[in-house]
Amino acid sequence: MSTEMLAPPAPGGGIALTRVVMLAMRELRSGLRGFYIFIACVALGVMVITGVGALSDALRGGFERQGEAILGGDVTFGRMHVRAAGREREWLAAQGRMSETATLRAMARRADGEEQALVEIKAVDEHYPLAGEVRVGGAASLEQALRSGAGAVADPILLERLRLKTGDPMMIGEAEVMVRAAITSVPDAIADRLTYGPRVFVSLETLEKTGLVQPGTLVRWRYALKLPDGAGEDPAALEAFRERAKAALAEAGFTIADRRDPSPQVSRTLERLRQFLTFLGLTALLVGGVGVANAVATFIDRRRKVIATMKSLGATSRIVLAVFLVQVLAMTAVGVLAGLGLGLAVPAVLNVLYGDVLPIRAEITVSAASLVTGAAYGILVALLFTLWPLGRAELVSASVLFRDEVAPERVRPRALIVGLTLAVAAALIVFAVAMSDSKRIALYFCLGLIVVFAIFSALGTALTWAARKVKRPRVPELALAIGNIGAPGGLTRSVVLSLGAGLSLLVAVALADAALVAELTSRIPLQSPDYFVLDIPKADYPGIASLVSREAPGARLEDAPMLRGRLVKLNGTNVEEVKAPPEAQWVLAGDRGLTYAEDVPAGSKVVAGEWWPEDYAGEPLVSFESELAGKLGLKIGDTVTVNVLGRNLTARITNLREVKWETLALNFVMVFSPGTLKSAPYNLLATISLPKETTLETEARLARVLGKTYTSITVIRVKDAIDAFKVVFTKVMIAVRAAGSVTLLAGALVLAGALATAQRRRILEAVILKTLGATRRRILAAHLAEYLMLAATTAIVAVILGSLAAWIAVARVMEIEFVFSWRPVVEALALAVGCVALFGGIGTWAVLRARPVPYLRSE
């Protein structure tokens, strides 16, 4: 006997950790059998979370490394309406190499005026681009194409739409330009705003000839700088430069971006999407947690005699717990590592499959934060679902060796384990909330998940209870099915919980998607005007109005003065220092449309304060949209400062308005009192609502005549704009649905695991039935009845819960009318039934094929 064996035990009746690990590893000699589902469930959830993180890292990495090219320089200064001149221009030009560009929406027409299209004009100087390269078709360079006469290069789609080819003339504003080449690639495409039309490049000189740029025209001037001495590559130097710029151009109203984050809006959108998809991954992980719990409970059940033997040989409860906890942690580590590995492969796989669809070239780089997030969620969820069964393991009595319990009693683990489980759940919630920008939404999401899990857990228990209480049907197949549903240790609870949670999420996502698409495609176009007309010079408005009533009798024209400006201060505090909730950040981020009005604009109503009197001529006043005001902490009497036309203008909030944005009527976050902007050079923005009976021909003629007669105005068909948005929206929803489907996959894994666990019992049962005279058809019918009852009950509740969640998201959070649609529900149900049929079918097939004898000889 070694001296080690005689050594006294460690204090507290425990043994050294190394010994615990050794015991655990010995226990694992039987292999990973029974743990495959455990590992798969952990791996799947971790894969989604890590994959989403890694993809976001890759896109962000691409953003940072290609920042200079995306931005077109080291730093850019952008501003609406006002071109830099005088001291400003001198200061900018003195900072390094400078390139000036102007972007605006306009109409491009065939020289014969027969076709026209909304385009995004980008007028550039000879230094553009300072970084990267604009590739154009043919041998010509951008420079050659634009500088030889009034040249233009355009997106191929525009040439197709206007039936033009290289060398053809095209009208922009009042100028005739020559199409010299088609654009192949543009480095700084994402740094520009969301574009609704194809791009056309012209020189700044050509832009002047078009006559489009007038005081008040919605044109964005951008100045890209390449800093000297490589200062752009040094973050500290970039930061110092930005500070200098802010001081030197304090009131210029420029939006400054640098190569570290070339498009803060795109970064923000990516980050928001990453957080949302991480939540879906977490849901998948939690659904998979049910499979984890089942696997551990089954494992512990099979090890009861081993545990009893250990106890009879002197192992304390703590040692038993430690030994099995180490095994579970080892399996968790395998699952987490597999999930991390698979997750890291996601960007590379997507890059290969969909590289050309992604907004930028993804650089395969992974941040420690993404890895830690995936691993932390994996470990926390595994612990959440394993502590309880482990807690029951340590309570297994040594007496199990002497009496063979057929159905073990349910035992509640000791208080410490219950406390630990609750602590892990709390840690999970805190982690999820801490990792999210919008704490409130994260908290609601967690609470929602708890409710869904609680409901399906209760449903599982209720079904089991009801199956035991219900009067036994005379049809044996049905009796068997109901008996199985009520069986202790049966499939019911885990199937209802995992499948139900997965299905609810899928139904919610599908319904919300359908409701939003319905809103976009049918409701918004019904309520909204048909055309937006931008950049109407004040003098042209009466002519346009008469043209519209002549060409389309009965059309309704509404107008509002429109300038664009940027919010720079709230109550004297710079907006950069204002902590706004994520859903209100957009108001502070870019240019906003500004208007003034004598009366409350249509489609909005004053909910607090008073509208100014008709002939008001006092200090500048502003009416603010009430919901956003609430989010920004603004109230009546507060001040907002906007930079418009390169000047800061401060106005006092005198009332708050509730706005029905979804009508797309002319409406603004900020409406100023008439005296404030009246003297500024502004253009008008108008909407045209056509009578219902207007034919497509009339509509097309109106747009054509308007464009031909008034060359500076831009006519946007609302339906086209909605379609453009729908394309982006559909892409995002594909990602959301893919991540949501993973949850159902996790549910299917749990189902497969539960079926595998119950397989031996089911085979034995089928064999007994065969010995009693049951045919295979009858056994199959019994299984079918059981799966059908389980799937149907779960699906009904999942559809109700999913619909409720979708309704809350759509009607309450987004405040859009919720429209229930059957198609996504039926699709989700078909998927669920398919899962059950597939896995159940495989299980039943194995049951029916099993040779009876080995099962009858001994258990």
Add this chain to the structure above:
Amino acid sequence: MAQPIIQLKDVRLTLSSRAGPVDILRGISLEVGRGEAIAVVGPSGSGKTSLLMVVAGLERATSGEVRVAGRDLSALDEDALALVRGAEIGIVFQSFHLVPTMTALENVALPLELAGHKSASAVAREHLKEVGLGHRLDHFPAQLSGGEQQRVALARALAPRPKLILADEPTGNLDGKTGRQVVDLMLGLQRRREATLLLVTHEERLAADCERTIRMADGQIVSDQQAAAA
């Protein structure tokens, strides 16, 4: 003698294993008459249980002829065999093999329900009373002792009034006294019903209660003895 209920002619059963084919039954020929109680004894691995499984149609003979109640089992498919068992054969196992999710009453009613019996529940109740479990009708198997479970299994095997009762070591999981009670009950019921009993056991004392004892060794019948008349 009327037509025998069991007729085996040169029955062989060979199973494949990793070490190669294993001959389990090696040319068994046997006839069992109606109403007989016959014990099959022999050491472990001698092929007793396999013989019983072949007679039950749960194992297909590799060669030879197996006729039960006048039917050639080798000509029937799996479902037809199940129907034969439902109508003609009652089986009692060493491990009871009750359906754990059903009460004692439901377990006994099950074969009757499968056969479409109108008053399955009432018949099952009667049979449970007959084996002394009238007070345990609504208990699940896990709530019953081993002896009680085997009595439920016996009631289940006898409820459809089979012509043939097959019992595989029915006392193997029971203590001596309980085992004795179960066998006495089984023999009593068999005689009252005039059914045939094929009892596989390794206990000589139980075999002695049967009218005929077959001894097996190494997959073959080595002796076939009628008990001395009482």
